[in-house]
Amino acid sequence: MSAELLQGSCHCGAVKFEVRTEIAPAGRCNCSLCRRKGALMTPRFPARQLKILSGEDALTLYQFNTQVAKHYFCKHCGIYPFHQTRTDPQQWRVNIGCLEGVDPYALEAGVADGASLSVLEDA
Numbered sequence: 001m002s003a004e005l006l007q008g009s010c011h012c013g014a015v016k017f018e019v020r021t022e023i024a025p026a027g028r029c030n031c032s033l034c035r036r037k038g039a040l041m042t043p044r045f046p047a048r049q050l051k052i053l054s055g056e057d058a059l060t061l062y063q064f065n066t067q068v069a070k071h072y073f074c075k076h077c078g079i080y081p082f083h084q085t086r087t088d089p090q091q092w093r094v095n096i097g098c099l100e101g102v103d104p105y106a107l108e109a110g111v112a113d114g115a116s117l118s119v120l121e122d123a
């Protein structure tokens with residue numbers, strides 16, 4: 001599958017973005033944050049392939065544990081559209097549920113062992 005240009009948004013529409021990424025293999029992660037939000041994520045892609053079209057000021061940054069990964073949320077609707085990864089800060093992943101025309105429940109998904117990447121307990 002080749003990387004497609006996809007449109008995405010948070011739930012309230014404040015944050016709109018476009019991204020060029022593959023959808024497969026989609027992944028879940030078992031770290032303490034991901035298991036709470038339960039999002040299905042795209043594979044990693046380089047930062048330059050994500051373009052925020054509007055609502056950059058509506059995004060709130062959340063960081064924990066090693067403080068390397070950057071998790072962004074819409075401060076109005078609470079939806080988490082994308083994050084910058086911990087293993088390579090130049091690489092990002094998008095929440096597949098935020099993408100137009102993609103059914104996250106139709107995708108096969110494995111679970112990444114993000115929990116074991118944490119250097120602090122209970123991360």
Ligand SMILES: [Zn+2]
Binds near residue numbers: 013079
């Ligand atoms: Zn929103």
